[in-house]
Amino acid sequence: GDSVTQMEGPVTLSEEAFLTINCTYTATGYPSLFWYVQYPGEGLQLLLKATKADDKGSNKGFEATYRKETTSFHLEKGSVQVSDSAVYFCALSKNTGNQFYFGTGTSLTVIP
Amino acid sequence: DVKVTQSSRYLVKRTGEKVFLECVQDMDHENMFWYRQDPGLGLRLIYFSYDVKMKEKGDIPEGYSVSREKKERFSLILESASTNQTSMYLCASSNGGAEFYNEQFFGPGTRLTVL
Numbered sequence: 530g531d532s533v534t535q536m537e538g539p540v541t542l543s544e545e546a547f548l549t550i551n552c553t554y555t556a557t558g559y560p561s562l563f564w565y566v567q568y569p570g571e572g573l574q575l576l577l578k579a580t581k582a583d584d585k586g587s588n589k590g591f592e593a594t595y596r597k598e599t600t601s602f603h604l605e606k607g608s609v610q611v612s613d614s615a616v617y618f619c620a621l622s623k624n625t626g627n628q629f630y631f632g633t634g635t636s637l638t639v640i641p
Numbered sequence: 642d643v644k645v646t647q648s649s650r651y652l653v654k655r656t657g658e659k660v661f662l663e664c665v666q667d668m669d670h671e672n673m674f675w676y677r678q679d680p681g682l683g684l685r686l687i688y689f690s691y692d693v694k695m696k697e698k699g700d701i702p703e704g705y706s707v708s709r710e711k712k713e714r715f716s717l718i719l720e721s722a723s724t725n726q727t728s729m730y731l732c733a734s735s736n737g738g739a740e741f742y743n744e745q746f747f748g749p750g751t752r753l754t755v756l
Binding site: 570574618 | 645674681682683684686689699731733743744745746747748749750
């Protein structure tokens, strides 16, 4: 069945370090891919998305490219800030069927 | 901006109590969802609804029921709360009828503790 696998956490980085959080997916057809972020004590909010192969989603300095050949959607940021400390979820959905599939989440802590 | 609100941020109930969690969205979305979030398990779908009075089971519906009498409101009901239902509950909504590939908008969550 359809699923998302993302790298286990927690991840701890120093401020201004480079961030990569890996996400791979299994799906038939042509899914849309998403990264959501959950700040402490809050619900999830959309960070970025890509709806077709080779699309790059970007927002707030974060980027992810939809790679169909490697079934991946890795999240990257060139220079993290303390305010980026949160839990990040990779997710997919399809234009047929009726569900979102979320990864288990990766906790990021950025220290000054 | 889409706004999804949940009736309580924190809730403490006793085993065997009937619990209602309410969710309201203000953007006229067709689809609404209830998830529970547990450490190491991510988000798991309990129930969803793509129209008023319509409901579909998700991955873990046991011990829960739902109600959608109005388009903007989706309620999650624990008929007889148990300690293993202690969790964070997240409500979400999205546009698009019976197709769910659109972005989901989440509420702030309700942290339920069952004693």
